[in-house]
Amino acid sequence: NAGVMQNPRHLVRRRGQEARLRCSPMKGHSHVYWYRQLPEEGLKFMVYLQKENIIDESGMPKERFSAEFPKEGPSILRIQQVVRGDSAAYFCASSPGTSGRSVHEQYFGPGTRLTVT
């Protein structure tokens, strides 16, 4: 059973370009979370999605950032008109989303390191 997959692993963008980060959850998982890690800091929650629904985007900047998790295909975190401050590692996690206490089990992908030049 493959784990959570993220691509690309490294992404370099110039200021003003768009960045698209992809996340394929573990097989059978229907809940996806995105976190951002700035250098020398812990992970900060950005957004929580279920298939075709954004459940909680309280941690996501109001402008330039968007996320989706379509019925088919990976979850996408999109950053428009990137700035240097967007340089960070972006992690995706997935969970089963079933009822009961197992919903809390979040499994992380390897992350995408975004560098804005």
Place this chain on the structure above:
Amino acid sequence: AQTVTQSQPEMSVQEAETVTLSCTYDTSESDYYLFWYKQPPSRQMILVIRQEAYKQQNATENRFSVNFQKAAKSFSLKISDSQLGDAAMYFCAYFIIQGAQKLVFGQGTRLTINP
């Protein structure tokens, strides 16, 4: 505000010795989970151990164990018989069962193992 505090930015320990990493948290909720994650240089987040808040018994996973003090909102990680492969950043985190479905992380502790 819901926060997690790791007061030790860096720790070091001799190989084969025991080390304890501290973590305190602040939440008004009563039902939650606590976690320790390890992040080696590869940056992969690896779950080390978890503790359900409703359980009084401290969780143990091989050489890793926790000291969970619910009233004090303290959740420390003890690593016994430290190995070189334990060198990493360690993050404490919690998850509220009935509420925002997100992990709240501390700032991390960098653990160095001295051979």
